[in-house]
Amino acid sequence: MPQPEFDPEKLKLIPREFYDRDPRRVARALLGKVLVRREKKTLLAGRIVEVEAYLGAGDAAAHSAAGRTARNSVLFGPPGHVYVYFIYGNHYCFNISCLPDGQAGGVLVRALEPLAGVEQMMKNRGMAAVAGDMQSLRMISSGPGRLAEALGITRERDNGKDVTCADSDLVVVEDGFRPRKIATTARIGITKSAEELLRYVIAGNAFVSGKRA
DNA sequence: ATATCGATTATCT
DNA sequence: GATAATCGATATG
Numbered sequence: 001m002p003q004p005e006f007d008p009e010k011l012k013l014i015p016r017e018f019y020d021r022d023p024r025r026v027a028r029a030l031l032g033k034v035l036v037r038r039e040k041k042t043l044l045a046g047r048i049v050e051v052e053a054y055l056g057a058g059d060a061a062a063h064s065a066a067g068r069t070a071r072n073s074v075l076f077g078p079p080g081h082v083y084v085y086f087i088y089g090n091h092y093c094f095n096i097s098c099l100p101d102g103q104a105g106g107v108l109v110r111a112l113e114p115l116a117g118v119e120q121m122m123k124n125r126g127m128a129a130v131a132g133d134m135q136s137l138r139m140i141s142s143g144p145g146r147l148a149e150a151l152g153i154t155r156e157r158d159n160g161k162d163v164t165c166a167d168s169d170l171v172v173v174e175d176g177f178r179p180r181k182i183a184t185t186a187r188i189g190i191t192k193s194a195e196e197l198l199r200y201v202i203a204g205n206a207f208v209s210g211k212r213a
Numbered sequence: 214a215t216a217t218c219g220a221t222t223a224t225c226t
Numbered sequence: 227g228a229t230a231a232t233c234g235a236t237a238t239g
Binding site for chain 3: 052054061062063085087088089090091093095108110143144145146187188189190191209
Binding site: 087 | 215220221222223224225
């Protein structure tokens with residue numbers, strides 16, 4: 001199933017209330033939804049297949065753990081907004097804020113299954129723009145840094161944007177797809193609160209980050 | 214096949 | 227000055 005069915009005409013924008021709850025619930029509910037970047041001429045889209053929840057209070061691994069700062073301020077704002085951070089001097093990571101205004105919390109989107117604009121996304125990733133094999137498709141957006149690069153997401157361009165706004169160029173929509181089964185694991189790459197099981201993936205999906213699918 | 218490591222910089226101590 | 231919600235390259239069995 002290399003190119004899954006995807007009809008850009010029957011997409012429904014996800015409302016702000018969706019994000020106005022515990023990041024763990026938002027994270028699970030986001031699996032199977034579609035992240036869409038609207039460029040001038042091209043539409044870039046991918047199905048969310050891997051996420052992590054970052055809680056507000058009591059989550060030492062969360063960027064919000066030590067309180068509000070200039071960087072993490074979006075996490076403390078209203079739900080449904082884009083939080084982008086720059087990490088390891090190399091990569092941007094895309095998150096969506098959760099919980100009501102004043103309460104920190106968010107979901108890190110870690111992997112997408114490419115649905116539309118594959119050629120442009122490969123170009124954004126600096127990949128040879130021909131291959132349609134599984135291996136190449138996996139390299140496009142199987143990982144937080146990768147998907148951000150594929151969609152052209154940067155802090156400068158996107159931090160603070162509203163993903164629930166119809167005229168935004170970065171939105172989350174739903175197309176009716178429901179994950180068959182969700183697996184829960186520990187979050188990747190953190191040192192604090194590393195045991196918490198707050199990573200969620202669509203079980204068996206080939207575009208989840210890491211070695212095996 | 215797995216393991217280790219360098220890149221490169223915003224952010225916070 | 228140290229660290230970091232990563233990736234891709236290189237080394238090693």
